Amino acid sequence: MKITKTMWKHIRRSPYQSLVAILSMFITILLTGFFVLATFGSMSVLRFFESKPQLMVFFNDKATEEQVTHVKKILTDSGKIESTKYISKEDALKFYQDQNKNDPLLLEMVSSDILPASLEVNAKDPSMLKDLESLVNGVEGVELIDYQKDVVDSLISWTNTIRITGGVLGGILTINSILTIMTVIGMRIATKKDEIEILKLIGASPSYIRSPFVLEGGMYGVIGGALSWVMLSIVTILLREPIMSFLGIVPDVALIFNSLTGQAFILFQIIMLGSLSCFGFLLGCLGGIVSVNRYLR
Amino acid sequence: MIRLENISKIYGNQHALHEVSVAVVDGEFVFLIGPSGSGKTTLLRLLIKDILPSAGDIFVGDWNLKAINNSEIHLLRRHVGTVFQDGKLVTDRTVFENISLGLEILGKHGSALEKDVHDVMALVGLQDFDNKFPLQLSAGELQRTAIARAIIGGPKILLADEPTGNLDPETGSEIMGILEEIQKLGTTVIVSTHNTTIVDDMKKRTITLSEGNLVSDELKGKYRYEKKHEKKRQDDKKKEIHGKKDT
Numbered sequence: 001m002k003i004t005k006t007m008w009k010h011i012r013r014s015p016y017q018s019l020v021a022i023l024s025m026f027i028t029i030l031l032t033g034f035f036v037l038a039t040f041g042s043m044s045v046l047r048f049f050e051s052k053p054q055l056m057v058f059f060n061d062k063a064t065e066e067q068v069t070h071v072k073k074i075l076t077d078s079g080k081i082e083s084t085k086y087i088s089k090e091d092a093l094k095f096y097q098d099q100n101k102n103d104p105l106l107l108e109m110v111s112s113d114i115l116p117a118s119l120e121v122n123a124k125d126p127s128m129l130k131d132l133e134s135l136v137n138g139v140e141g142v143e144l145i146d147y148q149k150d151v152v153d154s155l156i157s158w159t160n161t162i163r164i165t166g167g168v169l170g171g172i173l174t175i176n177s178i179l180t181i182m183t184v185i186g187m188r189i190a191t192k193k194d195e196i197e198i199l200k201l202i203g204a205s206p207s208y209i210r211s212p213f214v215l216e217g218g219m220y221g222v223i224g225g226a227l228s229w230v231m232l233s234i235v236t237i238l239l240r241e242p243i244m245s246f247l248g249i250v251p252d253v254a255l256i257f258n259s260l261t262g263q264a265f266i267l268f269q270i271i272m273l274g275s276l277s278c279f280g281f282l283l284g285c286l287g288g289i290v291s292v293n294r295y296l297r
Numbered sequence: 298m299i300r301l302e303n304i305s306k307i308y309g310n311q312h313a314l315h316e317v318s319v320a321v322v323d324g325e326f327v328f329l330i331g332p333s334g335s336g337k338t339t340l341l342r343l344l345i346k347d348i349l350p351s352a353g354d355i356f357v358g359d360w361n362l363k364a365i366n367n368s369e370i371h372l373l374r375r376h377v378g379t380v381f382q383d384g385k386l387v388t389d390r391t392v393f394e395n396i397s398l399g400l401e402i403l404g405k406h407g408s409a410l411e412k413d414v415h416d417v418m419a420l421v422g423l424q425d426f427d428n429k430f431p432l433q434l435s436a437g438e439l440q441r442t443a444i445a446r447a448i449i450g451g452p453k454i455l456l457a458d459e460p461t462g463n464l465d466p467e468t469g470s471e472i473m474g475i476l477e478e479i480q481k482l483g484t485t486v487i488v489s490t491h492n493t494t495i496v497d498d499m500k501k502r503t504i505t506l507s508e509g510n511l512v513s514d515e516l517k518g519k520y521r522y523e524k525k526h527e528k529k530r531q532d533d534k535k536k537e538i539h540g541k542k543d544t
Protein backbone atom coordinates (compact mmCIF):
# COMPACT_ATOMS: atom_id res chain seq x y z
CA MET A 1 0.00 0.00 0.00
CA LYS A 2 2.63 2.45 1.12
CA ILE A 3 4.99 1.20 -1.55
CA THR A 4 2.47 1.69 -4.34
CA LYS A 5 1.89 5.20 -2.99
CA THR A 6 5.57 6.10 -3.01
CA MET A 7 5.92 4.49 -6.41
CA TRP A 8 3.12 6.54 -7.82
CA LYS A 9 4.89 9.59 -6.43
CA HIS A 10 8.08 8.54 -8.19
CA ILE A 11 6.33 7.96 -11.48
CA ARG A 12 4.66 11.37 -11.29
CA ARG A 13 7.92 13.05 -10.44
CA SER A 14 10.04 11.49 -13.15
CA PRO A 15 7.62 10.05 -15.69
CA TYR A 16 10.22 9.57 -18.40
CA GLN A 17 12.45 7.32 -16.35
CA SER A 18 9.50 5.22 -15.31
CA LEU A 19 8.24 5.14 -18.87
CA VAL A 20 11.60 3.93 -20.13
CA ALA A 21 11.68 1.23 -17.46
CA ILE A 22 8.17 0.05 -18.26
CA LEU A 23 8.70 0.21 -22.01
CA SER A 24 11.88 -1.80 -21.85
CA MET A 25 10.15 -4.39 -19.70
CA PHE A 26 7.18 -4.44 -22.05
CA ILE A 27 9.29 -5.10 -25.14
CA THR A 28 11.39 -7.74 -23.42
CA ILE A 29 8.44 -9.60 -22.00
CA LEU A 30 6.37 -9.26 -25.15
CA LEU A 31 9.06 -10.77 -27.36
CA THR A 32 10.14 -13.36 -24.86
CA GLY A 33 6.49 -14.26 -24.30
CA PHE A 34 5.92 -14.48 -28.02
CA PHE A 35 8.86 -16.81 -28.52
CA VAL A 36 7.90 -18.96 -25.57
CA LEU A 37 4.41 -19.30 -27.01
CA ALA A 38 5.80 -20.07 -30.45
CA THR A 39 8.14 -22.65 -28.97
CA PHE A 40 5.33 -24.32 -27.05
CA GLY A 41 3.16 -24.19 -30.15
CA SER A 42 5.72 -25.69 -32.45
CA MET A 43 6.62 -28.28 -29.84
CA SER A 44 3.03 -29.40 -29.50
CA VAL A 45 2.71 -29.59 -33.27
CA LEU A 46 5.91 -31.59 -33.42
CA ARG A 47 4.75 -33.84 -30.63
CA PHE A 48 1.59 -34.43 -32.58
CA PHE A 49 3.49 -35.51 -35.66
CA GLU A 50 5.88 -37.54 -33.59
CA SER A 51 3.01 -39.47 -32.10
CA LYS A 52 1.75 -40.43 -35.56
CA PRO A 53 3.09 -43.45 -37.41
CA GLN A 54 6.08 -41.89 -38.92
CA LEU A 55 7.45 -44.29 -41.42
CA MET A 56 5.36 -46.50 -43.67
CA VAL A 57 7.06 -49.41 -45.40
CA PHE A 58 4.86 -50.72 -48.18
CA PHE A 59 5.46 -54.24 -49.46
CA ASN A 60 4.99 -55.42 -52.97
CA ASP A 61 2.36 -58.07 -53.66
CA LYS A 62 4.93 -60.87 -53.89
CA ALA A 63 6.49 -60.14 -50.51
CA THR A 64 6.70 -63.22 -48.30
CA GLU A 65 6.20 -63.41 -44.59
CA GLU A 66 9.94 -64.02 -44.12
CA GLN A 67 10.74 -60.86 -46.03
CA VAL A 68 8.41 -58.85 -43.81
CA THR A 69 9.97 -60.39 -40.71
CA HIS A 70 13.40 -59.59 -42.08
CA VAL A 71 12.53 -55.91 -42.58
CA LYS A 72 11.07 -55.80 -39.10
CA LYS A 73 14.28 -57.28 -37.69
CA ILE A 74 16.50 -54.78 -39.50
CA LEU A 75 14.48 -51.94 -38.05
CA THR A 76 14.35 -53.35 -34.53
CA ASP A 77 18.07 -54.09 -34.51
CA SER A 78 18.84 -50.49 -35.42
CA GLY A 79 17.68 -49.51 -31.94
CA LYS A 80 16.08 -46.40 -33.37
CA ILE A 81 12.47 -47.45 -33.26
CA GLU A 82 9.84 -47.58 -30.61
CA SER A 83 7.33 -49.95 -32.17
CA THR A 84 6.11 -51.42 -35.42
CA LYS A 85 2.73 -52.52 -36.55
CA TYR A 86 2.06 -54.83 -39.48
CA ILE A 87 -0.96 -54.05 -41.60
CA SER A 88 -1.97 -56.83 -43.93
CA LYS A 89 -3.84 -56.28 -47.15
CA GLU A 90 -7.07 -57.24 -45.35
CA ASP A 91 -6.43 -54.84 -42.48
CA ALA A 92 -5.73 -52.10 -44.99
CA LEU A 93 -9.02 -52.74 -46.73
CA LYS A 94 -10.91 -52.70 -43.47
CA PHE A 95 -9.25 -49.44 -42.54
CA TYR A 96 -10.06 -48.02 -45.95
CA GLN A 97 -13.66 -49.14 -45.71
CA ASP A 98 -13.97 -47.61 -42.26
CA GLN A 99 -12.65 -44.29 -43.44
CA ASN A 100 -14.90 -44.14 -46.47
CA LYS A 101 -18.01 -45.83 -45.25
CA ASN A 102 -20.13 -42.85 -46.28
CA ASP A 103 -18.96 -43.01 -49.86
CA PRO A 104 -20.23 -46.19 -51.54
CA LEU A 105 -18.62 -45.25 -54.82
CA LEU A 106 -15.14 -45.24 -53.35
CA LEU A 107 -15.90 -48.48 -51.53
CA GLU A 108 -16.88 -50.27 -54.66
CA MET A 109 -13.73 -49.28 -56.51
CA VAL A 110 -11.40 -50.93 -54.10
CA SER A 111 -10.65 -54.55 -53.31
CA SER A 112 -7.99 -55.99 -51.03
CA ASP A 113 -5.84 -56.76 -54.06
CA ILE A 114 -5.13 -53.14 -54.78
CA LEU A 115 -4.09 -52.14 -51.30
CA PRO A 116 -0.57 -53.11 -50.32
CA ALA A 117 0.44 -54.67 -47.03
CA SER A 118 2.52 -52.34 -44.92
CA LEU A 119 4.53 -51.84 -41.75
CA GLU A 120 3.89 -48.78 -39.56
CA VAL A 121 7.07 -47.76 -37.83
CA ASN A 122 7.35 -45.40 -34.84
CA ALA A 123 10.80 -43.95 -34.56
CA LYS A 124 12.22 -42.88 -31.23
CA ASP A 125 12.99 -39.50 -32.64
CA PRO A 126 11.85 -37.90 -35.88
CA SER A 127 15.45 -37.07 -36.74
CA MET A 128 16.14 -40.81 -37.13
CA LEU A 129 13.62 -41.26 -39.92
CA LYS A 130 16.12 -40.61 -42.64
CA ASP A 131 18.47 -43.31 -41.33
CA LEU A 132 15.63 -45.78 -41.03
CA GLU A 133 14.59 -45.13 -44.57
CA SER A 134 18.05 -45.87 -45.93
CA LEU A 135 18.22 -49.06 -43.86
CA VAL A 136 15.25 -50.69 -45.51
CA ASN A 137 15.44 -49.00 -48.89
CA GLY A 138 16.01 -51.65 -51.56
CA VAL A 139 15.52 -54.60 -49.21
CA GLU A 140 13.75 -57.46 -50.97
CA GLY A 141 10.00 -57.24 -50.87
CA VAL A 142 9.93 -53.54 -50.09
CA GLU A 143 8.03 -51.58 -52.66
CA LEU A 144 7.94 -48.07 -51.29
CA ILE A 145 8.93 -46.16 -48.21
CA ASP A 146 7.01 -43.13 -47.19
CA TYR A 147 7.27 -40.72 -44.34
CA GLN A 148 6.23 -37.15 -43.71
CA LYS A 149 9.73 -36.13 -44.37
CA ASP A 150 9.11 -32.54 -45.30
CA VAL A 151 6.69 -31.82 -42.52
CA VAL A 152 8.78 -33.31 -39.78
CA ASP A 153 12.06 -31.95 -41.13
CA SER A 154 10.76 -28.45 -41.46
CA LEU A 155 9.04 -28.67 -38.10
CA ILE A 156 12.29 -29.66 -36.48
CA SER A 157 14.17 -26.86 -38.14
CA TRP A 158 11.42 -24.38 -37.32
CA THR A 159 11.32 -25.40 -33.71
CA ASN A 160 15.07 -25.08 -33.48
CA THR A 161 15.07 -21.73 -35.22
CA ILE A 162 12.37 -20.43 -32.94
CA ARG A 163 14.17 -21.74 -29.88
CA ILE A 164 17.53 -20.32 -30.84
CA THR A 165 16.23 -16.97 -32.07
CA GLY A 166 13.97 -16.68 -29.06
CA GLY A 167 16.73 -17.69 -26.70
CA VAL A 168 19.28 -15.27 -28.09
CA LEU A 169 16.87 -12.38 -28.54
CA GLY A 170 15.22 -13.04 -25.19
CA GLY A 171 18.61 -13.20 -23.52
CA ILE A 172 19.79 -9.93 -25.01
CA LEU A 173 16.53 -8.17 -24.22
CA THR A 174 16.52 -9.57 -20.71
CA ILE A 175 20.01 -8.27 -20.04
CA ASN A 176 19.02 -4.97 -21.59
CA SER A 177 15.96 -4.56 -19.44
CA ILE A 178 17.84 -5.54 -16.29
CA LEU A 179 20.39 -2.86 -17.12
CA THR A 180 17.63 -0.35 -17.81
CA ILE A 181 15.92 -1.08 -14.51
CA MET A 182 19.29 -0.92 -12.81
CA THR A 183 19.95 2.52 -14.26
CA VAL A 184 16.50 3.89 -13.48
CA ILE A 185 16.62 2.58 -9.92
CA GLY A 186 20.18 3.87 -9.65
CA MET A 187 18.97 7.37 -10.54
CA ARG A 188 16.22 7.02 -8.00
CA ILE A 189 18.75 6.06 -5.36
CA ALA A 190 20.90 9.04 -6.30
CA THR A 191 18.01 11.48 -5.91
CA LYS A 192 17.11 9.94 -2.56
CA LYS A 193 20.63 9.87 -1.23
CA ASP A 194 19.90 12.30 1.61
CA GLU A 195 16.81 10.46 2.70
CA ILE A 196 18.65 7.14 2.63
CA GLU A 197 21.43 8.63 4.74
CA ILE A 198 18.88 9.90 7.24
CA LEU A 199 17.09 6.56 7.37
CA LYS A 200 20.38 4.83 8.11
CA LEU A 201 21.18 7.26 10.91
CA ILE A 202 17.84 6.87 12.63
CA GLY A 203 18.03 3.08 12.67
CA ALA A 204 16.29 1.76 9.57
CA SER A 205 17.35 -1.80 8.78
CA PRO A 206 19.15 -2.48 5.50
CA SER A 207 16.15 -4.37 4.19
CA TYR A 208 13.81 -1.49 5.08
CA ILE A 209 15.98 0.82 3.02
CA ARG A 210 16.52 -1.56 0.13
CA SER A 211 13.19 -3.24 -0.38
CA PRO A 212 11.30 -0.24 -1.79
CA PHE A 213 13.86 0.08 -4.57
CA VAL A 214 13.80 -3.62 -5.34
CA LEU A 215 10.01 -3.66 -5.32
CA GLU A 216 9.86 -0.59 -7.52
CA GLY A 217 11.88 -2.53 -10.10
CA GLY A 218 9.49 -5.42 -9.62
CA MET A 219 6.48 -3.18 -10.16
CA TYR A 220 7.87 -1.90 -13.45
CA GLY A 221 8.22 -5.54 -14.46
CA VAL A 222 4.67 -6.38 -13.46
CA ILE A 223 3.30 -3.42 -15.40
CA GLY A 224 5.43 -4.33 -18.43
CA GLY A 225 4.29 -7.95 -18.11
CA ALA A 226 0.62 -7.02 -17.86
CA LEU A 227 0.90 -4.74 -20.89
CA SER A 228 2.54 -7.45 -22.94
CA TRP A 229 -0.21 -9.83 -21.89
CA VAL A 230 -2.78 -7.37 -23.24
CA MET A 231 -0.85 -7.28 -26.50
CA LEU A 232 -0.40 -11.05 -26.76
CA SER A 233 -3.99 -11.83 -25.90
CA ILE A 234 -5.21 -9.41 -28.57
CA VAL A 235 -2.91 -11.15 -31.04
CA THR A 236 -4.08 -14.63 -30.06
CA ILE A 237 -7.71 -13.57 -30.34
CA LEU A 238 -7.18 -11.98 -33.76
CA LEU A 239 -5.21 -14.97 -35.02
CA ARG A 240 -7.62 -17.59 -33.77
CA GLU A 241 -9.13 -18.30 -37.21
CA PRO A 242 -5.87 -18.87 -39.10
CA ILE A 243 -4.40 -20.80 -36.17
CA MET A 244 -7.40 -23.10 -36.12
CA SER A 245 -7.38 -23.65 -39.87
CA PHE A 246 -3.67 -24.42 -40.05
CA LEU A 247 -3.17 -26.25 -36.80
CA GLY A 248 -6.68 -27.38 -35.89
CA ILE A 249 -5.63 -31.02 -36.27
CA VAL A 250 -3.17 -30.69 -33.40
CA PRO A 251 -5.13 -31.65 -30.30
CA ASP A 252 -3.46 -29.18 -27.87
CA VAL A 253 -4.01 -26.28 -30.23
CA ALA A 254 -7.57 -27.29 -30.98
CA LEU A 255 -8.37 -27.61 -27.29
CA ILE A 256 -7.26 -24.06 -26.52
CA PHE A 257 -8.42 -22.25 -29.61
CA ASN A 258 -11.66 -24.11 -30.09
CA SER A 259 -13.67 -21.32 -28.49
CA LEU A 260 -12.71 -17.89 -27.18
CA THR A 261 -15.11 -18.29 -24.28
CA GLY A 262 -14.14 -21.89 -23.57
CA GLN A 263 -12.57 -22.87 -20.27
CA ALA A 264 -9.32 -23.88 -21.91
CA PHE A 265 -8.85 -20.53 -23.63
CA ILE A 266 -9.67 -18.57 -20.47
CA LEU A 267 -7.32 -20.74 -18.44
CA PHE A 268 -4.67 -20.25 -21.11
CA GLN A 269 -5.07 -16.46 -20.83
CA ILE A 270 -4.95 -16.53 -17.03
CA ILE A 271 -1.80 -18.65 -17.06
CA MET A 272 -0.29 -16.33 -19.64
CA LEU A 273 -1.11 -13.21 -17.57
CA GLY A 274 0.22 -14.88 -14.43
CA SER A 275 3.47 -16.04 -15.93
CA LEU A 276 4.16 -12.84 -17.85
CA SER A 277 3.64 -10.68 -14.74
CA CYS A 278 5.66 -13.07 -12.60
CA PHE A 279 8.44 -13.08 -15.13
CA GLY A 280 8.33 -9.27 -15.21
CA PHE A 281 8.29 -9.06 -11.44
CA LEU A 282 11.30 -11.33 -11.05
CA LEU A 283 13.18 -9.55 -13.80
CA GLY A 284 12.41 -6.12 -12.31
CA CYS A 285 13.36 -7.23 -8.82
CA LEU A 286 16.59 -8.64 -10.19
CA GLY A 287 17.38 -5.27 -11.78
CA GLY A 288 16.50 -3.58 -8.50
CA ILE A 289 18.71 -5.94 -6.50
CA VAL A 290 21.65 -5.40 -8.83
CA SER A 291 21.16 -1.65 -8.54
CA VAL A 292 20.79 -1.66 -4.77
CA ASN A 293 23.90 -3.76 -4.34
CA ARG A 294 25.80 -1.46 -6.60
CA TYR A 295 24.62 1.93 -5.39
CA LEU A 296 23.82 1.30 -1.71
CA ARG A 297 26.70 -0.03 0.21
CA MET B 298 25.45 2.78 30.28
CA ILE B 299 27.83 4.54 27.95
CA ARG B 300 31.59 4.18 28.29
CA LEU B 301 34.41 5.66 26.24
CA GLU B 302 37.88 4.32 26.91
CA ASN B 303 40.83 6.31 25.61
CA ILE B 304 39.00 7.42 22.52
CA SER B 305 40.98 9.28 19.89
CA LYS B 306 39.69 10.43 16.55
CA ILE B 307 41.89 11.78 13.83
CA TYR B 308 40.48 13.08 10.54
CA GLY B 309 43.36 13.04 8.11
CA ASN B 310 45.85 14.96 10.21
CA GLN B 311 43.23 16.80 12.29
CA HIS B 312 43.01 15.55 15.88
CA ALA B 313 39.33 15.89 16.74
CA LEU B 314 39.45 13.88 20.00
CA HIS B 315 42.42 12.93 22.08
CA GLU B 316 42.32 10.01 24.52
CA VAL B 317 38.92 10.82 25.93
CA SER B 318 37.59 8.53 28.66
CA VAL B 319 34.19 9.12 30.15
CA ALA B 320 31.20 7.15 31.41
CA VAL B 321 27.52 8.05 31.61
CA VAL B 322 25.14 5.94 33.67
CA ASP B 323 21.55 5.14 32.75
CA GLY B 324 19.07 7.95 33.26
CA GLU B 325 21.62 10.74 33.57
CA PHE B 326 21.34 14.19 32.00
CA VAL B 327 24.73 15.34 30.78
CA PHE B 328 25.90 18.48 29.04
CA LEU B 329 28.75 18.27 26.60
CA ILE B 330 30.23 21.71 26.17
CA GLY B 331 33.16 23.31 24.46
CA PRO B 332 33.78 25.88 21.77
CA SER B 333 33.08 25.20 18.13
CA GLY B 334 35.55 22.63 16.78
CA SER B 335 36.28 21.10 20.18
CA GLY B 336 34.99 17.67 19.13
CA LYS B 337 31.42 17.55 20.48
CA THR B 338 29.80 16.38 17.25
CA THR B 339 32.61 13.91 16.69
CA LEU B 340 32.02 12.36 20.10
CA LEU B 341 28.28 12.03 19.53
CA ARG B 342 28.73 10.56 16.05
CA LEU B 343 31.07 7.95 17.50
CA LEU B 344 28.32 6.80 19.84
CA ILE B 345 26.05 5.71 16.97
CA LYS B 346 28.93 4.30 14.97
CA ASP B 347 28.41 6.92 12.27
CA ILE B 348 32.20 7.22 12.34
CA LEU B 349 34.84 4.93 13.76
CA PRO B 350 37.37 5.92 16.43
CA SER B 351 41.05 5.97 15.47
CA ALA B 352 41.85 4.35 18.82
CA GLY B 353 40.04 3.26 21.94
CA ASP B 354 36.87 1.35 22.83
CA ILE B 355 33.27 2.44 23.08
CA PHE B 356 30.58 0.57 24.97
CA VAL B 357 26.89 1.43 24.67
CA GLY B 358 24.36 -0.71 26.52
CA ASP B 359 25.45 -4.29 25.95
CA TRP B 360 27.39 -3.46 22.82
CA ASN B 361 31.05 -3.10 22.22
CA LEU B 362 30.84 -0.88 19.17
CA LYS B 363 33.89 -2.49 17.62
CA ALA B 364 32.04 -5.80 17.49
CA ILE B 365 28.87 -4.51 15.83
CA ASN B 366 28.77 -5.37 12.15
CA ASN B 367 27.02 -3.45 9.42
CA SER B 368 23.88 -5.53 9.51
CA GLU B 369 23.36 -4.73 13.21
CA ILE B 370 24.17 -1.03 13.36
CA HIS B 371 20.49 -0.16 12.98
CA LEU B 372 19.79 -1.90 16.30
CA LEU B 373 22.30 0.37 18.03
CA ARG B 374 20.70 3.41 16.40
CA ARG B 375 17.28 2.37 17.65
CA HIS B 376 18.76 2.20 21.13
CA VAL B 377 20.35 5.63 20.75
CA GLY B 378 18.10 8.34 19.29
CA THR B 379 19.86 11.36 17.87
CA VAL B 380 18.86 14.98 17.28
CA PHE B 381 21.37 16.04 14.67
CA GLN B 382 23.02 19.43 14.60
CA ASP B 383 21.65 20.03 11.10
CA GLY B 384 18.26 18.49 11.87
CA LYS B 385 18.41 15.90 9.09
CA LEU B 386 14.72 16.15 8.33
CA VAL B 387 13.45 14.84 5.00
CA THR B 388 12.53 18.01 3.13
CA ASP B 389 9.79 16.55 0.97
CA ARG B 390 7.97 15.02 3.87
CA THR B 391 5.64 16.78 6.27
CA VAL B 392 6.26 17.14 10.00
CA PHE B 393 3.92 14.23 10.62
CA GLU B 394 5.65 12.06 8.04
CA ASN B 395 9.12 12.94 9.31
CA ILE B 396 8.20 12.00 12.85
CA SER B 397 6.35 8.85 11.85
CA LEU B 398 9.47 7.73 10.00
CA GLY B 399 10.91 6.94 13.43
CA LEU B 400 8.14 4.37 13.94
CA GLU B 401 7.79 3.14 10.37
CA ILE B 402 11.34 1.87 10.44
CA LEU B 403 10.28 -0.30 13.38
CA GLY B 404 7.50 -1.77 11.27
CA LYS B 405 4.64 0.15 12.88
CA HIS B 406 1.78 1.50 10.78
CA GLY B 407 -1.88 2.34 10.78
CA SER B 408 -3.86 3.96 13.56
CA ALA B 409 -1.47 2.88 16.33
CA LEU B 410 1.29 4.78 14.57
CA GLU B 411 -0.91 7.81 14.09
CA LYS B 412 -1.79 7.95 17.75
CA ASP B 413 1.82 7.61 18.87
CA VAL B 414 2.94 10.34 16.48
CA HIS B 415 0.28 12.72 17.77
CA ASP B 416 1.18 11.91 21.37
CA VAL B 417 4.82 12.76 20.75
CA MET B 418 3.88 15.88 18.80
CA ALA B 419 1.88 17.01 21.80
CA LEU B 420 4.83 16.28 24.09
CA VAL B 421 7.15 18.53 22.09
CA GLY B 422 4.48 21.15 21.45
CA LEU B 423 3.80 20.61 17.78
CA GLN B 424 0.04 20.19 17.76
CA ASP B 425 -1.53 21.20 14.43
CA PHE B 426 1.77 20.98 12.54
CA ASP B 427 0.88 17.72 10.79
CA ASN B 428 0.92 18.99 7.25
CA LYS B 429 3.68 21.58 7.44
CA PHE B 430 6.87 20.94 5.53
CA PRO B 431 10.30 21.52 7.12
CA LEU B 432 10.85 24.62 4.96
CA GLN B 433 7.77 26.18 6.50
CA LEU B 434 9.03 25.79 10.07
CA SER B 435 10.89 28.12 12.41
CA ALA B 436 14.21 26.97 13.88
CA GLY B 437 12.52 26.04 17.15
CA GLU B 438 9.81 24.05 15.38
CA LEU B 439 12.47 22.23 13.38
CA GLN B 440 14.22 21.26 16.61
CA ARG B 441 10.97 20.02 18.08
CA THR B 442 10.33 17.92 15.01
CA ALA B 443 13.83 16.46 15.15
CA ILE B 444 13.44 15.68 18.85
CA ALA B 445 10.06 14.08 18.28
CA ARG B 446 11.47 11.83 15.56
CA ALA B 447 14.42 10.87 17.74
CA ILE B 448 12.32 9.85 20.74
CA ILE B 449 9.27 8.32 19.11
CA GLY B 450 10.81 4.86 18.84
CA GLY B 451 11.51 4.89 22.58
CA PRO B 452 15.33 4.95 22.63
CA LYS B 453 17.09 4.34 25.92
CA ILE B 454 19.55 7.11 25.15
CA LEU B 455 18.97 10.47 23.46
CA LEU B 456 21.78 12.51 21.98
CA ALA B 457 21.06 16.13 21.07
CA ASP B 458 23.73 18.00 19.15
CA GLU B 459 23.46 21.73 19.76
CA PRO B 460 19.65 21.69 19.84
CA THR B 461 19.58 25.35 20.83
CA GLY B 462 22.19 26.33 18.26
CA ASN B 463 20.31 29.05 16.47
CA LEU B 464 17.40 29.66 18.77
CA ASP B 465 16.51 32.73 20.75
CA PRO B 466 17.10 32.29 24.50
CA GLU B 467 13.44 31.79 25.31
CA THR B 468 12.85 29.06 22.70
CA GLY B 469 16.19 27.56 23.70
CA SER B 470 15.12 27.11 27.26
CA GLU B 471 11.80 25.66 26.11
CA ILE B 472 13.71 23.05 24.11
CA MET B 473 15.90 22.31 27.14
CA GLY B 474 12.71 21.92 29.17
CA ILE B 475 11.49 19.29 26.72
CA LEU B 476 14.81 17.43 26.90
CA GLU B 477 14.69 17.49 30.68
CA GLU B 478 11.15 16.17 30.51
CA ILE B 479 12.35 13.30 28.35
CA GLN B 480 15.10 12.50 30.83
CA LYS B 481 12.55 12.43 33.64
CA LEU B 482 10.61 9.82 31.65
CA GLY B 483 13.67 7.56 32.03
CA THR B 484 15.91 8.29 29.06
CA THR B 485 19.62 9.01 29.31
CA VAL B 486 20.13 12.42 27.69
CA ILE B 487 23.37 13.91 26.40
CA VAL B 488 23.15 17.45 25.10
CA SER B 489 26.01 19.21 23.37
CA THR B 490 26.04 22.97 23.35
CA HIS B 491 28.31 25.97 23.38
CA ASN B 492 25.67 28.08 25.04
CA THR B 493 27.00 28.37 28.60
CA THR B 494 24.09 30.50 29.76
CA ILE B 495 21.75 27.55 29.42
CA VAL B 496 24.22 25.22 31.12
CA ASP B 497 24.63 27.60 33.99
CA ASP B 498 20.87 27.85 34.34
CA MET B 499 20.31 24.12 34.62
CA LYS B 500 22.91 22.82 37.03
CA LYS B 501 23.69 19.46 35.45
CA ARG B 502 26.73 17.27 35.09
CA THR B 503 28.85 19.00 32.47
CA ILE B 504 31.65 17.49 30.41
CA THR B 505 33.91 20.11 28.86
CA LEU B 506 35.96 19.52 25.73
CA SER B 507 38.68 21.76 24.48
CA GLU B 508 40.51 21.05 21.24
CA GLY B 509 39.62 17.38 21.54
CA ASN B 510 40.69 17.00 25.17
CA LEU B 511 38.37 16.37 28.05
CA VAL B 512 39.25 19.23 30.39
CA SER B 513 36.59 18.94 33.06
CA ASP B 514 33.69 16.78 34.17
CA GLU B 515 31.73 18.36 36.99
CA LEU B 516 28.44 19.68 38.25
CA LYS B 517 28.11 23.13 36.76
CA GLY B 518 25.77 25.99 37.33
CA LYS B 519 26.58 26.56 40.97
CA TYR B 520 28.55 29.68 40.14
CA ARG B 521 25.75 31.25 38.24
CA TYR B 522 23.30 30.11 40.89
CA GLU B 523 25.30 31.89 43.61
CA LYS B 524 25.80 34.92 41.43
CA LYS B 525 22.07 35.16 40.97
CA HIS B 526 21.57 35.04 44.71
CA GLU B 527 24.32 37.51 45.27
CA LYS B 528 22.67 39.87 42.83
CA LYS B 529 19.39 39.38 44.62
CA ARG B 530 21.06 40.09 47.94
CA GLN B 531 22.62 43.21 46.53
CA ASP B 532 19.26 44.27 45.17
CA ASP B 533 17.69 43.65 48.54
CA LYS B 534 20.44 45.68 50.17
CA LYS B 535 19.84 48.51 47.74
CA LYS B 536 16.15 48.36 48.46
CA GLU B 537 16.96 48.37 52.13
CA ILE B 538 19.13 51.44 51.70
CA HIS B 539 16.56 53.14 49.54
CA GLY B 540 13.92 52.17 52.02
CA LYS B 541 15.94 53.71 54.80
CA LYS B 542 16.40 56.82 52.69
CA ASP B 543 12.66 56.99 52.07
CA THR B 544 11.82 56.74 55.70
Ligand SMILES: Nc1ncnc2c1ncn2[C@@H]1O[C@H](COP(=O)(O)OP(=O)(O)O)[C@@H](O)[C@H]1O
Nearest residue numbers: 308311312313332333334335336337338339340
Ligand atom coordinates in the same frame (compact mmCIF):
# COMPACT_ATOMS: atom_id res chain seq x y z
N1 LIG C 1 34.41 14.90 8.54
C1 LIG C 1 35.47 15.63 8.97
N2 LIG C 1 36.59 15.66 8.24
C2 LIG C 1 37.68 16.35 8.67
N3 LIG C 1 37.71 17.05 9.80
C3 LIG C 1 36.61 17.06 10.57
C4 LIG C 1 35.44 16.35 10.19
N4 LIG C 1 34.49 16.53 11.15
C5 LIG C 1 35.05 17.33 12.06
N5 LIG C 1 36.31 17.64 11.74
C6 LIG C 1 37.23 18.45 12.53
O1 LIG C 1 37.30 17.88 13.80
C7 LIG C 1 37.29 18.89 14.80
C8 LIG C 1 36.12 18.67 15.73
O2 LIG C 1 34.92 18.90 15.02
P1 LIG C 1 33.49 18.70 15.63
O3 LIG C 1 33.44 17.40 16.31
O4 LIG C 1 32.50 18.94 14.57
O5 LIG C 1 33.45 19.86 16.70
P2 LIG C 1 32.22 20.58 17.39
O6 LIG C 1 31.02 19.76 17.16
O7 LIG C 1 32.60 20.66 18.82
O8 LIG C 1 32.10 21.93 16.78
C9 LIG C 1 37.21 20.20 14.05
O9 LIG C 1 38.50 20.73 13.97
C10 LIG C 1 36.70 19.86 12.70
O10 LIG C 1 37.22 20.70 11.71
Ligand SMILES: [Mg+2]
Nearest residue numbers: 337338339382
Ligand atom coordinates in the same frame (compact mmCIF):
# COMPACT_ATOMS: atom_id res chain seq x y z
MG1 LIG D 1 29.21 20.28 16.27
